[in-house]
Amino acid sequence: MWSRQWPASQIDLTARCFGPVEEETPSRPLGTIATVARRENGIAQRGLSVMLMTRGPRGMGLRCPIGLHVGGDYQLQIGTAGGEVLGIRITSSRSRPDGSYDIGAVELRAEIFSSVAA
Numbered sequence: 318m319w320s321r322q323w324p325a326s327q328i329d330l331t332a333r334c335f336g337p338v339e340e341e342t343p344s345r346p347l348g349t350i351a352t353v354a355r356r357e358n359g360i361a362q363r364g365l366s367v368m369l370m371t372r373g374p375r376g377m378g379l380r381c382p383i384g385l386h387v388g389g390d391y392q393l394q395i396g397t398a399g400g401e402v403l404g405i406r407i408t409s410s411r412s413r414p415d416g417s418y419d420i421g422a423v424e425l426r427a428e429i430f431s432s433v434a435a
Contacts, residue, residue: 348380352394355385356404361392367420369395376408379420384410390425 348368354361371378385391385407395401404425411419 349395351379351396351400353379353381353385353405354392354394356390356392364394369393376421376423377405379422381410381418381420382416384412384418385420386410391422393422 348370351367351369352364353367354364356362365381365383367382368380369377370380379393387407387410389407391405391407393403393405395403404427405422406425407420407422409419409421413419
């Protein structure tokens with residue numbers, strides 16, 4: 318135990334000599350920005366910004382600020398204007414502790430999507 322009292326300015330100076338206790342690592346984006354829009358009567362409604370977290374041959378995972386209708390057909394535009402446009406069908410919608418939603422979806426084949434769009 319120290320027998321001498323150190324002034325606060327000296328303690329702060331000493332603490333800084335050893336560097337920060339733990340630096341935060343820079344965060345990287347979790348996914349790709351995308352826009353999802355509900356299709357009703359072949360017309361895409363107003364779009365909502367989402368994150369495309371994963372995409373594979375069996376489906377995709379989205380992170381969304383609201384829940385989406387399971388079984389609903391949506392138009393997904395990956396990236397900004399001019400990005401790839403897909404037809405998707407929602408297979409699951411689950412709330413997360415942070416208030417956002419994990420969404421599962423499958424890609425609609427082109428002929429199905431075009432018939433939904435027509």
